[in-house]
Each structure stands twice: as C-alpha cells, then as structure tokens.
Amino acid sequence: MVDSYKPATLKEALALRKQHDLIPLAGGTDLMVKYQSWSGTLPRFPKGALFISRLPELKGIEKRGESLIIGAGATLSDVAAFPDTPKVLRDAVLSIAAPGIRNIATLAGNICNASPAGDSICALYALDASVVLQRTGSERTVPVMKFITGPGKTVLEGDELVTAVIVLLEKANISIFKKVGTRKANALSKLSFSAVAEVKGGVIDGIALAFGAVGPTVVRSVELEKKCIGKKRSEIESNIEEIVRDYSTMIVPIDDQRSSAEYRKQVALNLLRNFLTEELAGGMR
Amino acid sequence: MSNKISTAVRRVDAVEKASGRARYISDYEFKGLLYARVLRSEKPRAKITGISKPDFPEGYYYIDGKDIPSEGRNNIQMIKDDWHVFAEGEVRYIGETIALVVGPDKEKVLQLLSEIRVSYKEEEPAYTIAEGLACKGGPLFGDDNIYGEYNLVKGNPEEAFKNAVKVVEGTYKTGFQEHLYMEPQGMVGTWEEGKLTIYASAQCPFYIRKSVAGVIGVDEKNIRIKQVTTGGAFGGKEHFPDVIATPLAVAVHKLKQPVELVFDRIEDISFTCKRHPSEITIKTALDKNNTILGMDIDTRINGGGYESSTLIVLQRALLHGLGVYNIPNAHVRGRAVATNTFPSDAYRGFGAPQGLFAIELHMSQVAREAGMLPADFKRKYFIKTGDMTVTNTTMKDVVKLEEMFKAADDMSDYSRKVKEYEHDPLKGIGISFVNHGGGFTGNGEQEIIKSVVKMKRTGEKKAALYVSNVEMGQGLQTVLRKIAAQELGLDYTDIDYDNPDTDIVPDSGPTVASRSTMVVGYLIQECAKKLKTRWDEGIGTETEHHYVHPPGLVWNQDTLQGDAYPSYGWGLNVVEVEMDPVTFEIKTTGIWTVFDVGIPMDDTIMAGQVSGGVIQALGYASMEKCEVLDGRFRQHTMADYVIPTSVDFPEVKNVFIENPYAYGPSGAKGAGELVFDAAAPAYADAVQQLTGRNIYEIPVTPEMVMGALK
Numbered sequence: 005m006v007d008s009y010k011p012a013t014l015k016e017a018l019a020l021r022k023q024h025d026l027i028p029l030a031g032g033t034d035l036m037v038k039y040q041s042w043s044g045t046l047p048r049f050p051k052g053a054l055f056i057s058r059l060p061e062l063k064g065i066e067k068r069g070e071s072l073i074i075g076a077g078a079t080l081s082d083v084a085a086f087p088d089t090p091k092v093l094r095d096a097v098l099s100i101a102a103p104g105i106r107n108i109a110t111l112a113g114n115i116c117n118a119s120p121a122g123d124s125i126c127a128l129y130a131l132d133a134s135v136v137l138q139r140t141g142s143e144r145t146v147p148v149m150k151f152i153t154g155p156g157k158t159v160l161e162g163d164e165l166v167t168a169v170i171v172l173l174e175k176a177n178i179s180i181f182k183k184v185g186t187r188k189a190n191a192l193s194k195l196s197f198s199a200v201a202e203v204k205g206g207v208i209d210g211i212a213l214a215f216g217a218v219g220p221t222v223v224r225s226v227e228l229e230k231k232c233i234g235k236k237r238s239e240i241e242s243n244i245e246e247i248v249r250d251y252s253t254m255i256v257p258i259d260d261q262r263s264s265a266e267y268r269k270q271v272a273l274n275l276l277r278n279f280l281t282e283e284l285a286g287g288m289r
Numbered sequence: 290m291s292n293k294i295s296t297a298v299r300r301v302d303a304v305e306k307a308s309g310r311a312r313y314i315s316d317y318e319f320k321g322l323l324y325a326r327v328l329r330s331e332k333p334r335a336k337i338t339g340i341s342k343p344d345f346p347e348g349y350y351y352i353d354g355k356d357i358p359s360e361g362r363n364n365i366q367m368i369k370d371d372w373h374v375f376a377e378g379e380v381r382y383i384g385e386t387i388a389l390v391v392g393p394d395k396e397k398v399l400q401l402l403s404e405i406r407v408s409y410k411e412e413e414p415a416y417t418i419a420e421g422l423a424c425k426g427g428p429l430f431g432d433d434n435i436y437g438e439y440n441l442v443k444g445n446p447e448e449a450f451k452n453a454v455k456v457v458e459g460t461y462k463t464g465f466q467e468h469l470y471m472e473p474q475g476m477v478g479t480w481e482e483g484k485l486t487i488y489a490s491a492q493c494p495f496y497i498r499k500s501v502a503g504v505i506g507v508d509e510k511n512i513r514i515k516q517v518t519t520g521g522a523f524g525g526k527e528h529f530p531d532v533i534a535t536p537l538a539v540a541v542h543k544l545k546q547p548v549e550l551v552f553d554r555i556e557d558i559s560f561t562c563k564r565h566p567s568e569i570t571i572k573t574a575l576d577k578n579n580t581i582l583g584m585d586i587d588t589r590i591n592g593g594g595y596e597s598s599t600l601i602v603l604q605r606a607l608l609h610g611l612g613v614y615n616i617p618n619a620h621v622r623g624r625a626v627a628t629n630t631f632p633s634d635a636y637r638g639f640g641a642p643q644g645l646f647a648i649e650l651h652m653s654q655v656a657r658e659a660g661m662l663p664a665d666f667k668r669k670y671f672i673k674t675g676d677m678t679v680t681n682t683t684m685k686d687v688v689k690l691e692e693m694f695k696a697a698d699d700m701s702d703y704s705r706k707v708k709e710y711e712h713d714p715l716k717g718i719g720i721s722f723v724n725h726g727g728g729f730t731g732n733g734e735q736e737i738i739k740s741v742v743k744m745k746r747t748g749e750k751k752a753a754l755y756v757s758n759v760e761m762g763q764g765l766q767t768v769l770r771k772i773a774a775q776e777l778g779l780d781y782t783d784i785d786y787d788n789p790d791t792d793i794v795p796d797s798g799p800t801v802a803s804r805s806t807m808v809v810g811y812l813i814q815e816c817a818k819k820l821k822t823r824w825d826e827g828i829g830t831e832t833e834h835h836y837v838h839p840p841g842l843v844w845n846q847d848t849l850q851g852d853a854y855p856s857y858g859w860g861l862n863v864v865e866v867e868m869d870p871v872t873f874e875i876k877t878t879g880i881w882t883v884f885d886v887g888i889p890m891d892d893t894i895m896a897g898q899v900s901g902g903v904i905q906a907l908g909y910a911s912m913e914k915c916e917v918l919d920g921r922f923r924q925h926t927m928a929d930y931v932i933p934t935s936v937d938f939p940e941v942k943n944v945f946i947e948n949p950y951a952y953g954p955s956g957a958k959g960a961g962e963l964v965f966d967a968a969a970p971a972y973a974d975a976v977q978q979l980t981g982r983n984i985y986e987i988p989v990t991p992e993m994v995m996g997a998l999k
Binding site: 041042043044045046184186187188189190191192261262263264266267270271274275278 | 324326395396399551553871872873874912916923924928929931933934935936937991992995996
C-alpha cells in the first residue's frame, strides 16, 4: 500500500514532488497497466502516486508565436482536435490506441513513458519538440531527443514535473507519419516513421526524419539530414540509395513478440526510400 | 425462397446484453465469499522437491491434493482422466495447478502466495512437435511421447504411389490460437442446502458435474452445476472449466463456504488451453496427365502436457483430412504428441480447421503443379453422393458444391479475377472448399451422450424447454425457442428457457460440436410435437424425448470406419487481397462465402455466425501469432495477442444454399464450426497467388510475406 496525493495547484504539486519520492500520474493508461495486479486489488505502485491530470496550470493548448504550447494535462484527443496541431503529430496521435484511451492519456505522459514504440514521440522527434520541466523555483526546457535516454528512461529529476510540451509549428510543406502496427487499429507499433520537410525554391530548406521502434530510442540523425539540405530534386533522386545506406547502419532493431528485427529494418528503409521517392522528390516537382 | 423459421427475430438476450444488464459470474454477490488464486508451476517440466509455506492466518487456507476426500481422486475426468486437479509431485507445463490459496482478502491472498516457495528438480522440456517426437529430455508419455496414433486407409495408396509419375509434397503448419472470449474463465462454488453447487461460465454443465463428482468421490446427483450467462466460449469453456471447477470444489467441500475463482485476462491468456498446433505433411501421387492417383497424409498435433481430449481432436482432423474430395487411394495417419506446453484443447472446429487448412492449401499447390487454377482442379475431385469417404462408407449427403461454386463465382467474379491476378504482383484471390461433420464423431451421440430433452406446458399459452445446452453468444436461447414455438403454434417469447441447472434440466449433452441446433434442436422439435398432442391435458403436462441415431448409419469406433457423422455442413470461401509493397502488409479487399447449413434457423443469428466465424478464422490466418518462449505463451496480453478489429477486414458477403437435412429441426444442420473452417486456407491461397510462392504456415504475417518474397 502506498500513499497518493491529489494536489490542487501546480505549486502544491511541485512541493509534494520535492518532499516525497512520487510517480506523477496523469491519464494513467500506461502506469495502471504496468502496475496492475489481481482485479479488485490495488495496483502495485512501487512508490506513491501524484495525480496531476486535474491541475489547472497544465490544462490547455495554446499557440504562442511560432510555437504550440501543449500543457502536460492535455490529452491525446485534445492534441488531435486542436486546429494548429502539426499534421505529423495529429496523425501520430490518432494512430494511438482507441478513442477511450486517447480521451484520458496525455501527450506528456506518452513522452515520459519513453517507449521506443511511443507513436507521438516519433513525430515529436521530427518536429524538434521540447519539454518544459519545472521544479519549485526553477524551470528548464529540454529537447525531447535529449529528454529520453533509453527505453523507459528520461532525464526527469525526482523533484521535477513535465509541465508542457513545446512544438515548433511546421514550416514544412511535406509531412507524413506512417505506423506499421500489429493490426489496423488499437494496435502497438512494429515500427513507425515520421518525416517533415520544407522545400523552398526547388531545394530542400529543412528536413527531419525519425524512426520509431527500431532501436532503444527513436532514431533521428541531424547529421544525415544536413546532407540533404540545399539539394535539388535531381540530386535527391540520384542519391536515394546512398541515403538509405547511411540510415541502414543506424537502424538496429530487435526481435520481440510483435515483429522481427529483419522486418523492422527492411520496412523502415522501405518507408524511407518510398518517402524520398514519392513524397519528397514528388513534392519537389 | 425464405423459410419461415429463417426470418430473423430479436434475440431474447439482445437487450440485456447490449444494455449491460446481463449478469456474469463476477457480478453475483455471495455472503461470506472467499477468493481463490492458483499457485502455479513456474517450471515446464520438473519434480517438486518441496514446498515451504508461511504461517496462514485464521480464515486463510492452502488447498491441495491432500484436501481431496478419501473417496475421491486427483484426476479430472474429461475424455481421458490424466490431467490432475493438483500437481502430484511433478509438473508438466508452466502454470499447472499446484494448490489454491483461499481467503477473504485478496491482498492477503496475494501476499501469502508470494511467500510460498516451491523447489523443483528441473528436467529438460520439449515444446514443439519435433521435440516431442524426438523425446527431448526423455519421454513424457509412454516410451514415444505419442498419446495416440490412427491410420485410415482407403483403396490402395501404396499402389498409387508406385504408379506415380510425379509426387507433390508439402508440410503445412498451424499455431496455437487463443479463444479470447469476452468474459474470462470463472466460477463460484458454494455449499447450498448440503450440496456442493457451482455457478459457472461454461459450455457443458454436465461435464463439470461428472468431473467434480469423481474428484469429491460422490454420486453425480450430489453435485449441482448452475450455468450463468456466459460471455463467449468458442470451445474454451468446453473442458477447461473442469480444470477450474475441480480444485474449487475441493476447497468448497472442505470449507463449506462460497469461494470464487475468476481469472484475470492475462492469467486467462497465459494459463488456459489453446487450439492444437499442427504439422501435416501431404504427398500427392499424380499420373502423367496430372490426375491424382492417391494421397499420403501424415498429421501431427501438439497435445501439450496432458492428453485430456486430444485424441478426439486428432480424430476429427483426420476424418476431415481429405476435405471435400474423392481421392481414390489414401493413407491418413495421425499422431498426437506429448510436450511441455499448456495442454491444448477444444476450439471451434476441433481439429477440422487444421486438417482442412492443409488439404486445401495442398490442393491449390497441386493444381498449380498440374498447370491448372485451383478451383478448376479442385472441382474435378469434389465428392458426390454415393462416393466413398476416407472411412470407407458412402457419402450420404446431397452435395451441392457445384451450385455453391456457381453462386460464389457470380458474387465474387472469382473466375475472371483469378486469371487477371495470375501475373499481378500486388493482388491475389484464393478459394477454399470445406465440409464439417455435425454432431459428435462416430457413435458419440448414441453411445456416450444419449441426450434427453424435456418440455412442459406452463400456462395458457406458455411452455418451457429444459436442456443442458447453453447460450454463449451463438443465439441458442433464441433458436431453440423458435423451434419449440413453431411446433406449438406459439410466439417464441412464450417459451421459457433458463440457463441450465443440472438439478433441473435433463442431460441433453454439451454445447459443442455444432450439435446444439442440429441434434438438440431436433429433439426439441420432436418433444414439442409430443407436447402439442398432449396440450389439452392441461398446465403442467410434461414430455420428454430421447436421442435416436438416424437410420442407416454404422460406425466402428475401434477402426474408425463407417459413417463418421450423420451429416455435413458445406462451405466455400473466396478471399481477395492486395499487398502494400512498402510494408508487405496484406489488405483483404473482398470476402465472399457460400454455406450449406441445411436451412438457416435465423437470418440475423446466422449472419452473425458467418461474420464471426470467418473473421475469427482470418485472424488465425493472418495475425494471431502465439509463440512459446521458454514454456510460456509469448503473446499473453491483449496488446500483443492481436485479433481483428472491425476495420481489419471488409464485410463478409454471404449466401446460403438451402439443402434441408431430414434429422435436423426444420432441416437445419450444424453451422457454428463450419463457418470457421474455410477462411484460413482461402486467405493463404490468395497470398500464394499474390507472392507467386507457396505458403506453408499460418499466421501469414507481413514478416512471413517479406521472407517469401526474398
């Protein structure tokens, strides 16, 4: 039996976080499954729970300048419904679970769960998203790519809470999210792929490619992306196999109960090749 | 022409189930209820060398084999009684029941369980059919790990192979399949008026009664089983409930208090029976004109740690081994193999789907070897009335396969598409033909089950029917009422039919084997006729009717020769698919089915059976991967054991071909399993055409398609 806390304000929540070793719980859709026990008994939480979904400060999504500020209490359904949500994120969010789960699960929670198969995380990598971490008296902003360090591992400190997710609004004119799940709906990912690109005057001005569930964290290489910047359509087209080869060394998935390493790798590279050929080169026409 | 009985009515259970008012076992309240949880084996194969227990506080109990009364026995009487109620010094699979921990507070029960230490002397386990046959770790059963072997011979297969110009061979594999009924396994045992009473989510109340009576060591009449509204079963609640009911009964017998044993979902997927995995090697001997001279079929199924009903499943796989074909010379061999996986048991189709998957896929492959398209080739060998079956008797059904093919072809445009897709790398269309024997195999109905049904006039315009068969989602409570009402000239809502209670209903047999409508429905029809002639004797008048085997059928259970089934349902499925060349995902773009179930008993209920059976089989064929890793099912959550959702497959387009059966109610035949049988081979056949590569195994996952295309 562990204690649970339901603070009324963010200030109170941060104070509790500092005072006790607690697990922040928003929607609970991952945690309640992770710690479930015999039905009719309490879940086996290893430490106390801090309920944060009702905190007024964490509610809501707003557009601020070129950024979207998504409160840590915003649910996946809220994110999907918000008109300025970038397409790649909206598509990713709508590919998660089923409406009932999306109505309670939060985007911040999906990030903190830090699953390599987390579908929103794949899109957030491609969007250069950051998380805002607060503790009593201070605040820091960390890119999602740096926030997540391994499966289920983040740099969140024991006295911090994620209070918001900041997403840069896309200037991208090409944007796709593709999930290969175990079935067509209400499924976990075998792998996922997010791509956003901005094409200006016939050349690539910006590009971000992220692969989910093919490594311990989402895979993205800013280095490799740089090679594409400034390239024309013909240059991309003639370099497709080289780009695919470059990514091939970075994508090292595993076999598990949902798919095989071989399939994940091959299909990830197929999705990349298909994106470069169809959406990217096609979009530059 | 539509029959009156086929006209759909509102199901009697529709509103209470759709509105959530129906009460399932977990919804019942019992005063002083105790909760039981199973202490399970953690090892796949081991001797138990010791069990250390913490001190149990008052009101908490450790129940094991020592609590079985001296008159009873530690064996569960299913088909074979080798499965123990509680492990006896050794364990043969992970999850085997060692003991129950029982008490009023679940948290305390869990704590006590966590403090029990079982010590094992481990032995080397065998998990697969090949490991079982190789007696890995030494034999688990007999000296060869074979629970049973059968050989069916028709004609002279040896001669056929001697004369063969070409032999086509393939080995076809199917995996475990989880039932995933909506309501997990569960029951509550109580001591009521001096009688051990069990409220059960189950298909076969009298099976449970027999098992429990044997374990407690009392006459069956001293045990009472009350079936409660059951949230799906698919065969998973045929025998397996005995594995829950018997340890529960031992606890209730000792404590004389109500005890609940209800599985959680993960527990249910991890530790209940699955469909038998199969490996079936088929060789076909062809002459120079590519005409089939004979076949050799070698069937192996994985029975798991205990035999239980495995041999009956194997028999059905063999009896359906030649599918719908008249093969002049054939040897059908079958072996059931002992391994250290969770024991396999009944699942919709009971062995037939495995046998039919192999023969259908093989026939498509032989067709291509012979330079023909699958349907053209298969149709040449359709069995006809009067042809010899694999059990050396004549086919007595009126076989309408050609008419069914015509209907399917008209609906699906199969004949045109199959030619068009022959060289299309992204599209394929598959076809399969099946039959399914209704009712128990061979002499089961007349020698073992001996069903009895009862009816009673209960009011001016009211009657009640008494059977032991259960509603489990298939619509039986509506269908049997319709049958009775039609004979009595009443509305179906004027007939009462409660969930069976073994103290009240006669034993009309288990709710299995596509027998409830065909066999029990016929008994109800005949019983209602009797009641009608005696209607004027007044309220309270009762009539009974006993099973009589249809005339002209013979069977020898020792040799498995004769009329294996009184009648067959017939079916054909066409499945059309497309592949995403980037992800190798297969999208099903069309499903067309034609079934001969005699006369459909209710159009809506039968549409549900067809959709449910076909989509369940497509899940089996395409996504329901269930691997064993270190003796455990690797996909044991609903996140990882995936079944189709409503968006995974398109609507099933179906027509029924009417073909009334003289000994079915209003001409009905068995249907519940038939609708499962054909979709998996049709799907695999479609993927074969798409990839241009033979498929030998289901589920055909995108991973497998990628591998095939390499």
